[in-house]
Amino acid sequence: MAAQKVSKVTKKELAAPDEFQESMGKLVEIFRLYGAWVGAGAALIVVGIVGGVLLSRLGDSRAIDRSSAFLKAAAPLAAQPNLKEEPDAEARKKADADEQNRARQALEALDKFLASNAKSDLAGAAQLSKGAAAMKAGDAAAAATAWKAYLGANATSPFAWLAWEAYGIASDQAGNRAEAEKAFGEQAKAESGLARANAFLHLGDLYNPGAKVRPDDASDTAKAAEFYQKGVDALNGPVDHMPGPQLVTRKTLEERLQTVR
Numbered sequence: 001m002a003a004q005k006v007s008k009v010t011k012k013e014l015a016a017p018d019e020f021q022e023s024m025g026k027l028v029e030i031f032r033l034y035g036a037w038v039g040a041g042a043a044l045i046v047v048g049i050v051g052g053v054l055l056s057r058l059g060d061s062r063a064i065d066r067s068s069a070f071l072k073a074a075a076p077l078a079a080q081p082n083l084k085e086e087p088d089a090e091a092r093k094k095a096d097a098d099e100q101n102r103a104r105q106a107l108e109a110l111d112k113f114l115a116s117n118a119k120s121d122l123a124g125a126a127q128l129s130k131g132a133a134a135m136k137a138g139d140a141a142a143a144a145t146a147w148k149a150y151l152g153a154n155a156t157s158p159f160a161w162l163a164w165e166a167y168g169i170a171s172d173q174a175g176n177r178a179e180a181e182k183a184f185g186e187q188a189k190a191e192s193g194l195a196r197a198n199a200f201l202h203l204g205d206l207y208n209p210g211a212k213v214r215p216d217d218a219s220d221t222a223k224a225a226e227f228y229q230k231g232v233d234a235l236n237g238p239v240d241h242m243p244g245p246q247l248v249t250r251k252t253l254e255e256r257l258q259t260v261r
Contacts, residue, residue, distance in 0.1 A: 073109035076102035103136035140173035161190040200231030221260040228257040
């Protein structure tokens, strides 16, 4: 459903950089609302949107060549495993290994792309994609480094809140809870109520003893409850008229809240 929205970007929106970034930010929000966000895979959304639009937006041959090189470098991230409806354990294991190999290929290609295009308009998208590739390759620390680099250069980007969420997830998985909490705190400043609610869900999970990433992680049920309640409040309104994604997030927050009371 979300993919169909791409065709609705108008020529007027493509004409001015500010308008372009604003419209793309709104489009990413639509992807987020309808479930295309899959943890640290935010960059894949940006690859599809930014890459596809840039190819039609940039006119000179060098820019088109650069866009093509970026899309080629990021292409392994978009490949889907060829699995049966109910794959056995061996097939799943092979698919996971193949995905990690593709991610490593993408990492190498994106590093080469960034080495010669560090100051191009596509450097940010390449950093986002590099973070996704590192995460798929099983290197959360490298993913966090890539997303932090993106945020350092694109703090006001309409994609920044997505990168903060991805950076927080990667930091937590890499064992850096302080950075994870900081990242989700930044995400909680987003204009979108759903983005804020998900940020508070992440923050609550950091302190929920039942949602630990590692057995020795510190927990604090009072803090967890406080964050979950803030998430519920971010989605305040008539439940009967609440869109599906917001309703699911709110119900999740309410259920989490019950576990720590």
